[in-house]
Amino acid sequence: MKKFKIIFFLLISSLIYGQDIKGEIIDLTHTFSEESVYWVTAKEFRLEEVANGKTDAGFYYSANNFSTAEHGGTHIDAPIHFAENKHTVDQIPLENLIGIGVKIDVSEKALKNPDYLISLEDLKNWETNNGSIPNNSIVLFETGFGKFYPNAKKYLGTENRGPGAIKELHFPGLSPEAAIWLIENRKIKAVGLDTASIDYGQSTNFATHVALMTQNVPAFENVANLEQLPATGFQVIALPMKIKGGSGAPLRIIAIY
Amino acid sequence: MKKFKIIFFLLISSLIYGQDIKGEIIDLTHTFSEESVYWVTAKEFRLEEVANGKTDAGFYYSANNFSTAEHGGTHIDAPIHFAENKHTVDQIPLENLIGIGVKIDVSEKALKNPDYLISLEDLKNWETNNGSIPNNSIVLFETGFGKFYPNAKKYLGTENRGPGAIKELHFPGLSPEAAIWLIENRKIKAVGLDTASIDYGQSTNFATHVALMTQNVPAFENVANLEQLPATGFQVIALPMKIKGGSGAPLRIIAIY
Numbered sequence: 001m002k003k004f005k006i007i008f009f010l011l012i013s014s015l016i017y018g019q020d021i022k023g024e025i026i027d028l029t030h031t032f033s034e035e036s037v038y039w040v041t042a043k044e045f046r047l048e049e050v051a052n053g054k055t056d057a058g059f060y061y062s063a064n065n066f067s068t069a070e071h072g073g074t075h076i077d078a079p080i081h082f083a084e085n086k087h088t089v090d091q092i093p094l095e096n097l098i099g100i101g102v103k104i105d106v107s108e109k110a111l112k113n114p115d116y117l118i119s120l121e122d123l124k125n126w127e128t129n130n131g132s133i134p135n136n137s138i139v140l141f142e143t144g145f146g147k148f149y150p151n152a153k154k155y156l157g158t159e160n161r162g163p164g165a166i167k168e169l170h171f172p173g174l175s176p177e178a179a180i181w182l183i184e185n186r187k188i189k190a191v192g193l194d195t196a197s198i199d200y201g202q203s204t205n206f207a208t209h210v211a212l213m214t215q216n217v218p219a220f221e222n223v224a225n226l227e228q229l230p231a232t233g234f235q236v237i238a239l240p241m242k243i244k245g246g247s248g249a250p251l252r253i254i255a256i257y
Numbered sequence: 258m259k260k261f262k263i264i265f266f267l268l269i270s271s272l273i274y275g276q277d278i279k280g281e282i283i284d285l286t287h288t289f290s291e292e293s294v295y296w297v298t299a300k301e302f303r304l305e306e307v308a309n310g311k312t313d314a315g316f317y318y319s320a321n322n323f324s325t326a327e328h329g330g331t332h333i334d335a336p337i338h339f340a341e342n343k344h345t346v347d348q349i350p351l352e353n354l355i356g357i358g359v360k361i362d363v364s365e366k367a368l369k370n371p372d373y374l375i376s377l378e379d380l381k382n383w384e385t386n387n388g389s390i391p392n393n394s395i396v397l398f399e400t401g402f403g404k405f406y407p408n409a410k411k412y413l414g415t416e417n418r419g420p421g422a423i424k425e426l427h428f429p430g431l432s433p434e435a436a437i438w439l440i441e442n443r444k445i446k447a448v449g450l451d452t453a454s455i456d457y458g459q460s461t462n463f464a465t466h467v468a469l470m471t472q473n474v475p476a477f478e479n480v481a482n483l484e485q486l487p488a489t490g491f492q493v494i495a496l497p498m499k500i501k502g503g504s505g506a507p508l509r510i511i512a513i514y
Binding site: 025032047058059062064065066067069070074080094095098204206209210237242243245246248250 | 282284286287288289290299300304307314315316317318319320321322323324325326327328331337338339340341347351352355461462463466467494496497498499500501502503504505507509511
């Protein structure tokens, strides 16, 4: 438990300074179903019906079991996913998952190039227009690929599955250079984007994951509805399933603005 | 997306009227592991390691799969769990899962009687001391049983599993009378408690579930750390995994106060 004052201060100062608070909740989460997008080698989501109907005792009853990889659908990569001895998903401090959000829209470039790498220039252009990324921000990248979800062919670049499909993955991601600049020059809590991985589809060394997670910065992947967010002026609340020792987990992520 | 003004108004009015904002985040969630408490007939949580160590490519990598019943550990019962055609877990409006919290502590009575039913009198006593339960509240009940988690013998009344163990379940719950009074006389968003079920262990007709869920009121079960909350003056944010058509789901629930 730590102090959690930023949200209060932002809201108060928003009112004092007359900034518009629209006060809407936006769900940035895709539903989990058999259509959910998973890494080509990962175990997909399966729901198994246990009960659905009237019981002998007279009341209606519905219940299911499910199985899934930690990393699929809208989920969090905990730092330990790519960095030994760093936070497991249950160890990530809650204050790192709640805070001021900024959205960096690179969709114009990324939709023209499925191998697009979000660059340091993209970050600097955003700051020229919006001011410096605030301390303790959660930084969300809109590549535009969210609109293809759950069409694997368009969203991942391939509808094939298995190890042989890895080389067919084509979707945008955050360049290692931009990730390292964010870590070294801005104080960020977490990053997220509307693709299946914070590293682009053609990555083989996952250098962006390694750079972020070595610094205990988690990543939110397959984030939904980013086109509904403004560039600044919203709060993010990202609450993952609390799996003991988990390298990641299904995530419910919302924005309030 | 709907208007979400209550949290803003509460925070602003708290400042204007000088109420103390402590501004702490409290995690009301138990971790999921093989120790997690599940209904005696439910499929328990299992984590299966997929990778944990240095890859041939040189980077560290950890990943797991898991399987579970929807209803186990800290979870939500969606209305459809006991009420046909009511909200599935993905259909519950987010604004019903975020809002003013109140805590009703019945632990003194419940710890003396594992079959304790939270009564209408308990609600009225709380209101005598704290004022009327505010409109749009999330009502949390502290039975004191949270401190026994995950010891099944103490928490559920039995460490046996399977259909034969159902009659051995002894833990407190909310009486149907109190649930119906809440629905008919107070406008509540959701209820929660620190036992395995909103109906007490000896229930056979699950009348409290039926009463709540017929009115589209969800329930949070196996909630943790309720002893850390005051009676009033906090916000609850309860974000379940967004399972399409789910009758419930693992829940990450926090309080801010």
